[in-house]
Amino acid sequence: xxxxxxxxxxxxxxxxxxxxxxxxxxxxxxxxxxxxxxxxxxxxxxxxxxxxxxxxxxxxxxxxxxxxxxxxxxxxxxxxxxxxxxxxxxxxxxxxxxxxxxxxxxxxxxxxxxxxxxxxxxxxxxxxxxxxxxxxxxxxxxxxxxxxxxxxxxxxxxxxxxxxxxxxxxxxxxxxxxxxxxxxxxxxxxxxxxxxxxxxxxxxxxxxxxxxxxxxxxxxxxxxxxxxxxxxxxxxxxxxxxxxxxxxxxxxxxxxxxxxxxxxxxxxxxxxxxx
Amino acid sequence: xxxxxxxxxxxxxxxxxxxxxxxxxxxxxxxxxxxxxxxxxxxxxxxxxxxxxxxxxxxxxxxxxxxxxxxxxxxxxxxxxxxxxxxxxxxxxxxxxxxxxxxxxxxxxxxxxxxxxxxxxxxxxxxxxxxxxxxxxxxxxxxxxxxxxxxxxxxxxxxxxxxxxxxxxxxxxxxxxxxxxxxxxxxxxxxxxxxxxxxxxxxxxxxxxxxxxxxxxxxxxxxxxxxxxxxxxxxxxxxxxxxxxxxxxxxxxxxxxxxxxxxxxxxxxxxxxxxxxxxxxxxxxxxxxxxxxxxxxxxxxxxxxxxxxxxxxxxxxxxxxxxxxxxxxxxxxxxxxxxxxxxxxx
Numbered sequence: 001x002x003x004x005x006x007x008x009x010x011x012x013x014x015x016x017x018x019x020x021x022x023x024x025x026x027x028x029x030x031x032x033x034x035x036x037x038x039x040x041x042x043x044x045x046x047x048x049x050x051x052x053x054x055x056x057x058x059x060x061x062x063x064x065x066x067x068x069x070x071x072x073x074x075x076x077x078x079x080x081x082x083x084x085x086x087x088x089x090x091x092x093x094x095x096x097x098x099x100x101x102x103x104x105x106x107x108x109x110x111x112x113x114x115x116x117x118x119x120x121x122x123x124x125x126x127x128x129x130x131x132x133x134x135x136x137x138x139x140x141x142x143x144x145x146x147x148x149x150x151x152x153x154x155x156x157x158x159x160x161x162x163x164x165x166x167x168x169x170x171x172x173x174x175x176x177x178x179x180x181x182x183x184x185x186x187x188x189x190x191x192x193x194x195x196x197x198x199x200x201x202x203x204x205x206x207x208x209x210x211x212x213x214x215x216x217x218x219x220x221x222x223x224x225x226x227x228x229x230x231x232x233x234x235x236x237x238x239x240x241x242x243x244x245x246x247x248x249x250x251x252x253x254x255x256x257x258x259x260x261x262x263x264x265x266x267x268x269x270x271x272x273x274x275x
Numbered sequence: 276x277x278x279x280x281x282x283x284x285x286x287x288x289x290x291x292x293x294x295x296x297x298x299x300x301x302x303x304x305x306x307x308x309x310x311x312x313x314x315x316x317x318x319x320x321x322x323x324x325x326x327x328x329x330x331x332x333x334x335x336x337x338x339x340x341x342x343x344x345x346x347x348x349x350x351x352x353x354x355x356x357x358x359x360x361x362x363x364x365x366x367x368x369x370x371x372x373x374x375x376x377x378x379x380x381x382x383x384x385x386x387x388x389x390x391x392x393x394x395x396x397x398x399x400x401x402x403x404x405x406x407x408x409x410x411x412x413x414x415x416x417x418x419x420x421x422x423x424x425x426x427x428x429x430x431x432x433x434x435x436x437x438x439x440x441x442x443x444x445x446x447x448x449x450x451x452x453x454x455x456x457x458x459x460x461x462x463x464x465x466x467x468x469x470x471x472x473x474x475x476x477x478x479x480x481x482x483x484x485x486x487x488x489x490x491x492x493x494x495x496x497x498x499x500x501x502x503x504x505x506x507x508x509x510x511x512x513x514x515x516x517x518x519x520x521x522x523x524x525x526x527x528x529x530x531x532x533x534x535x536x537x538x539x540x541x542x543x544x545x546x547x548x549x550x551x552x553x554x555x556x557x558x559x560x561x562x563x564x565x566x567x568x569x570x571x572x573x574x575x576x577x578x579x580x581x582x583x584x585x586x587x588x589x590x591x592x593x594x595x596x597x598x599x600x601x602x603x604x605x606x607x608x609x610x611x612x613x614x615x616x617x618x619x620x621x
Contacts (some may be wrong), residue, residue: 006499096350108366115421141285165360165362167358167360169363170329170349171356171357171358172358172364172375172379173328173329173348173349173350173360174327174329174349174350174354174355174356174433175330175350175355175375175376175423175424175427176350176376176379176380176381176427177350177375177376177379178348178350178379181379185364185375185379186364189366190365190366191366
């Protein structure tokens with residue numbers, strides 16, 4: 001390896017941030033990984049006294065609900081992401097592009113779910129969802145997940161659209177592009193970085209919902225966080241560790257995918273300012 | 276080529292105290308190069324967007340070759356609008372930008388690429404096919420924007436302030452290019468400008484909009500020789516308006532009995548003449564000649580501006596610096612207004 005090729009030129013600040021990232025984000029995950037393969041691990045031992053693969057065997061066994069719950073959680077998160085994109089795109093466009101009376105109030109209302117405690121919202125909504133027959137269904141859970149996911153999507157899209165010139169669409173129409181062609185060739189490339197970032201947030205927020213899923217799902221829609229809490233409160237640290245590892249995988253995966261687009265985002269934004 | 280007719284075209288926005296475009300009727304001849312001239316907020320860009328189909332009129336009609344196009348969406352109208360800011364698509368190359376419209380029309384790939392190549396050659400964009408718009412100069416971006424519209428061979432090309440973002444030299448070059456393209460393509464061209472000189476230099480006919488209303492549609496020289504009213508004349512730089520009484524072929528005013536041209540409009544109460552048409556003469560006795568006193572002399576480079584008064588009426592003259600060389604402020608001179616440079620406005 002060529003000396004000094006990696007690292008030597010990096011400024012101290014970068015090293016410092018990397019160290020912070022590792023200690024705060026990666027290190028806490030290590031005990032989870034160790035728990036997932038431990039048989040007995042008691043205080044004050046630094047490492048487990050006996051190891052076992054039983055937690056992982058349980059996770060992958062057909063009798064456990066963990067893999068189906070993984071699929072369920074993913075489908076619900078995808079559904080909530082898709083729906084919040086569907087609503088968030090036009091809403092963000094309106095907030096980013098147009099000035100209208102009461103805009104500040106609308107923005108505050110959109111932010112409200114991130115401020116008001118979820119349990120209060122969920123208890124209030126439960127009655128409504130019961131009346132609508134949505135309580136205890138996956139569809140109901142998807143819809144209730146919009147409460148925490150939408151603010152992220154809307155705010156990200158509003159930011160993107162505040163840098164966007166809608167005349168580009170008019171220009172495309174005049175050059176002969178239909179509605180869908182204009183969206184696909186002109187609007188979408190311009191807003192794609194924001195759409196990806198917003199979707200990433202929405203997916204992860206939905207992925208980590210506990211209270212809303214528990215209350216609106218009436219305990220019948222079992223997702224990964226619900227199982228995780230069950231095993232954690234039952235004191236099954238080995239299975240809790242194994243589920244945790246599975247649980248954080250999408251986050252890490254999306255973070256890496258998102259990071260690539262995050263760097264690409266600056267370029268797209270620059271281009272946007274050009275038009 | 277398309278003959279464009281606007282019939283009582285009106286666009287009003289809720290809450291505005293007057294319509295942005297107010298009852299405009301005009302016929303833009305097929306194959307013409309017409310300027311829509313007006314100060315900012317005169318409604319000229321609104322007219323352009325309505326013709327392109329990007330805005331729908333509140334009332335009135337737009338006809339291409341006698342057929343209403345109001346039901347046609349912008350992508351189906353045979354009119355292409357080029358926006359003021361070029362609006363090149365940033366993530367597409369120059370070639371992809373120029374080929375955009377053809378691609379949207381689902382033309383075969385080889386047809387698109389040969390059309391794009393031809394257009395790039397014509398617009399002197401050779402070698403730039405793979406560039407992105409942000410790697411182009413302002414003039415090149417302008418040419419790509421024009422090429423992107425012209426490659427579609429539209430029957431009607433609409434240009435919104437096409438040269439306003441370019442510096443003076445480039446503007447003259449692009450104006451020349453536009454005239455060449457107009458001669459080469461069988462396209463009716465309509466462009467919007469706030470620059471009276473640009474409209475005069477470029478267009479075969481000018482439609483002047485003031486406050487959303489069409490004030491005059493005429494040849495460029497018509498605005499100088501036969502302004503419709505005082506505000507039109509003022510917009511084109513007229514300074515001299517003399518009140519008086521018309522009696523047959525004579526205008527009775529402070530300057531005396533001024534003889535009018537035969538075609539002076541009936542019902543005019545104000546005499547107007549352009550500063551550059553005021554003649555300084557050496558002796559009294561000619562038609563429409565009278566004495567005046569020089570109040571001030573201002574050297575403008577290629578011309579010299581004289582502020583004059585006669586019978587306490589102020590007026591302005593523009594003369595060549597050569598003939599103004601011997602003049603002094605306070606001096607009395609003889610002024611002549613040949614009847615053919617006079618005009619009456621209401």
